[in-house]
Amino acid sequence: MVMPILRCLQVNKKYAVGENTVHALRDITISFEQGEICAVRGPSGSGKSTLLHILGGLEYPTTGKVYYQDEDLFAYNDNQLSILRRRRFGFVFQAYNLVQELTAYENILLPVLLDKKKPDEKYLSMLIEILGLQQRLDHLPSALSGGQQQRVAIARALANKPSILFADEPTGNLDGKTGREVLSLLKYVSIEMGVTLILVTHDLHIAEQAERIILLEDGCITEDSGRREV
Amino acid sequence: MSAKFSLSSIALGNIRGRRRQYILLTGAIVLAIYFVATMLLFASTMFTSLRERHYQRFGEQDVIIFNAAREPLAELMSSGILTDDYGEAAIYGYVLPDGQSKANGFSVAVFDENALALARKDLLAGRLPERAGEIALEQSMLARLRTEAAVGDTVTLTLAIPDGVNFKDSTVQKSFKLVGVVSDKLIYLDEWNSVLPVYRDFPAGILSAAEEITLGGKTVINIYGRYAAPSSGFKQMLDFYFNHEELQNEGSELPFEDTRYVLLSDNFSDEDIFITYLFLIIIALVLVLAACLGIINAFTSNLEARKQQLGLLRAVGATKKQLREILGRETSLLALFSIPLALLLASLTVWSLTKAMGESYIFRPNILVIIGVAAAGLLCVRLAASIPLRAAAKVPPMQAIRNVELARKMRKSKIVSQQLFDVPLLLAKRNRTLYQSKQLGIKLSPSVPFWKCL
Ligand SMILES: Nc1ncnc2c1ncn2[C@@H]1O[C@H](COP(=O)(O)OP(=O)(O)OP(=O)(O)O)[C@@H](O)[C@H]1O
């Protein structure tokens, strides 16, 4: 068995809302292998986004632990966690992914730059070509279509050659056809780059194409297909 | 594709994208620095103009000691009353304008380099005498001589010869070539009418160093000196002469004339000057404080509008330090643009003000003031901005995805749903609970506009 790249242990997340608390995640224990492509499904409010944020180190769990390559994510200080995020993780959110004041190219370069590295021009131009963004690099996000914006976001998420890509309904704002295009691109680049992809999606059709499907209901994992051939 | 992309590009991009907000922000900074710079530049222009006017009228020396050959000059210097870069004017003779009486007369002397510089005999025409037989005269002396002579002409003077204390009654006639006309010194005009011993004189004619001094008499030398301590020099001089009875003259006149420049008038003491400065500094500080408040507010409201972007940068992996760096660069770029602009505007204002005030006021931009204001301005902008920047760096990465800050606030203020409500009223109330602290900051700024502090 391959060593898991990312795993979480008995993660609970509670939100206080007024007098009540919402139990968004209950005792989640799960692990992901390097290069795995995993879809997370579940009804609205089941805790998919919350799980993704905690796995990606964006949000703290109420209890439980998350390990990235056997390192406790939340034992890191803010600075170390930031550096881990920009080197090892890539994020594609549902919307508002891009810095509106920077061009598409500058947005893609952002994590590289924050890491004070010299951009790997060859790798980046390959990425840009795969995602079909050559003609759009000098545009500001506001001049790009929703699909193009998401492709820029994918390029940015991959710019630092991360080992895990988190995507939370990256096609939620797109129409069916464009959404499918973006998703297959996402899947394609992940396989090409050997990146672990954890993808939250409503689209059953897309989920079916993933190597592994996890079903989340009311904060609990109710189904886990495990890694399989597709 | 921008080849050189750096943290500054992010800062620049931000400024590009938020031009309106930044114009406001720049306006606030420019206005604040403009007020401070204008005030300080105007004050320094006034000070230098007044001083320059005094120098033009009286010369740059603090004191003129008459017939100093008798004085223990060395003691004045060794006891730290005078500086040792004094100048000497060796009096050659006393000119009798009508050839007979000393009325309306004036003396001519050989000035050394220091004395010439201190006495500020600024040339109006021609040049200074270089050879024996040449002379330069103060402008109004020509009138006293009732001569039409111009530069290049020869003037014949009837001279009384100094005898060590006074001037002899016997006279000598001598011709000089008038080579230059120098500006009048009021000090002379002020004094020439009063009945003073003639030796107590401010020479108004300049001879070359090559001139043979003694025409059979004893030299009288006047000293042009500067006080080592300008503020207390006069008093020290007085004490010195009171303690040396042998130096006092037959008359009650002091053997020296105090001509130092004092701000405003003699009645102003050092404390008054200090208080004037203190007052100016306090006004400047109040202005700076108001300016900082304006900058803090402008930045806070600017950052409020971009929490989502900051969260996104954090999510993508910017550390708190980097966030501060990016925003700090925005401030620096702003300061780089607004500070020179403000200084330029301030200089223009003071320039036109001095222009309007008349010829005797000259605008000389004080480099120290300009550098000081620029440095202080930069420091203020950075300091003022550091407060909102610190807050901005605390934006959690989750803010990129949803407004967690608002949710947190909502929880803290225990908001519960209302069943029946007046829409505008409830919204106004909610806004107050949720954005209270931010509004406070914005409220503060119009309540302390800097122009009111004037
Ligand atoms: N900041 C928060 N404060 C309070 N409750 C929250 C917060 N974030 C999430 N929740 C609650 O946690 C639960 C899980 O939310 P989450 O966003 O993870 O659901 P989801 O599965 O992603 O839903 P969707 O498919 O609609 O995006 C929801 O009930 C939600 O109301």
Ligand SMILES: [Mg+2]
């Ligand atoms: Mg969600």
